[in-house]
Amino acid sequence: MHYEILVEGQCELTFLSIIMPKLVGEYNNPHTWKIHKHRGIGSIPLNPSAPPTVTDTSLLGQLPAKLRAYAAKPDPERKIIVLVDVDDKDKNAFYTELLDLLNHCQAPITAHFAFAEEELEAWYLGDNAALLAYNPKLNIAKLEAYVQDSICDTWKMLMDADDPTLSKLGKRDRRILEKKVFWAKKIPPFMNVEINKSPSFISFKNIF
Structure with missing residues (x-):
């Protein structure tokens, strides 16, 4: 195919x-x-x-x-x-x-x-082990309140846990866009597609 x-x-x-x-x-x-x-x-x-x-x-x-x-x-x-x-x-x-x-x-x-749902970062948040492998210092406690695939400025929740110095910037700020591309490069190598908790990621995976 x-x-x-x-x-x-x-x-x-x-x-x-x-x-x-x-x-x-x-x-x-x-x-x-x-x-x-x-x-x-x-x-x-x-x-x-x-x-x-x-x-x-x-x-x-x-x-x-x-x-x-x-x-x-x-x-x-x-x-x-x-x-x-x-x-x-x-x-x-x-x-x-x-x-x-x-x-x-x-x-x-x-x-x-x-x-x-809501955005690509939700799929990263479906795999806490991958997040900690990407950044062992990531503040996982800040993600405990996250409801998977909820509409909640998902990128900002991940930013608060990973790099809070950038959290107050707007989503369209160049530094935020660069960070989002950085995540897309650095987090997926650690992701296990078989145990991801994001319903929208599971739906995407099932297409294949």
């Missing part, structure tokens, strides 16, 4: 580049994959049937056109996966919107929509 995986940005690309062999085995033995990153999540175009806006390179902005392109070249040995953060969205309503996009394709197509 070949997996086409569409993601929001660099963090997800880095994370999946490390975690995919843990999910499906070594590349090309027998499975292959390609991870496509975008500039953020963006929003679904008002007219999904229209050609994509050249300047909109976000995941949702490009998604209708990409789904149509996949549908135009069906392949039974290809699986399409779209990974997005839920953030503060209504997950069920969001999922319905994504399914509606499939109606704009030129032919029947199956795509799997996966959600990180």
